[in-house]
Amino acid sequence: MNNPITRIKEKLTILKDSDPQRTIFGSSKHQYKLNTCLPIEQVRQFEATHNIQLPEEFITFYTTIGNSGAGPFYGLEPFENMLFSDLDYKREDNLLNPSAPFLHTQPWNMEFVSTVSQRENEVLYEKGREAFYDKYYANEQKHWSEKEAAAFVNWVSAILATIQRHPEMCRPSHKG
Structure with a gap:
């Protein structure tokens, strides 16, 4: 069995x-x-x-x-x-x-890491954060x-x- x-x-x-x-x-x-x-x-x-x-x-x-x-x-x-x-x-x-290639063929945890602190330059921080999330969700990364x-x-x-x-x-x- x-x-x-x-x-x-x-x-x-x-x-x-x-x-x-x-x-x-x-x-x-x-x-x-x-x-x-x-x-x-x-x-x-x-x-x-x-x-x-x-x-x-x-x-x-x-x-x-x-x-x-x-x-x-x-x-x-x-x-x-x-x-x-x-x-x-x-x-x-x-x-x-x-039929599109599967993007996640190896382990990874994509995380937002800013090049500037939010306190230092809020506008630049937010632009970097937006760019990260655009890429993150463009890759069809799904969260429960x-x-x-x-x-x-x-x-x-x-x-x-x-x-x-x-x-x-x-x-x-x-x-x-």
């Missing part, structure tokens, strides 16, 4: 059974249910249209487990939403380009809101609590 697909399905069942009142953030929306799987042809067409190759694990998830549903926060997004840069305001004129971060922490906490109650989930097989 080392199949990751089987393990994901089993863990989802355990999470669902462990939260019958749907108290974990977002679970009342997704109900621990997954949407209907995608046909592989739809995924391959998306890849061809955008001249990309999606990771096989991603494809396997969406074609054999489900096209979104249960997951952290309000659940995983449907495949058809993956191009929207803002999921709260889905607009066709503001789509991501999946406090609400999103809290939801993720709650989701991970729930998973960890479930794992503590069911330590066999941490092993490829309950037989060791």
Whole structure:
């Protein structure tokens, strides 16, 4: 039973059974249910249209487990939403380009470091700060809101609590 697909399905069942009142953030929306799987042809067409190759694990998830549903926060997004840069305001004129090179291929923490103190020259300080944020957000660096971060922490906490109650989930097989 080392199949990751089987393990994901089993863990989802355990999470669902462990939260019958749907108290974990977002679970009342997704109900621990997954949407209907995608046909592989739809995924391959998306890849061809955008001249990309999606990771096989991603494809396997969406074609054999489900096209979104249960997951952290309000659940995983449907495949058809993956191009929207803002999921709260889905607009066709503001789509991501999946064929663009991925900018973050190594660890980095971009931070604003001013060449002048704010007290010394507030105008120059603000210009430098604006230039930094223009570059920072032009690189599509995304940050979670406090609400999103809290939801993720709650989701991970729930998973960890479930794992503590069911330590066999941490092993490829309950037989060791």
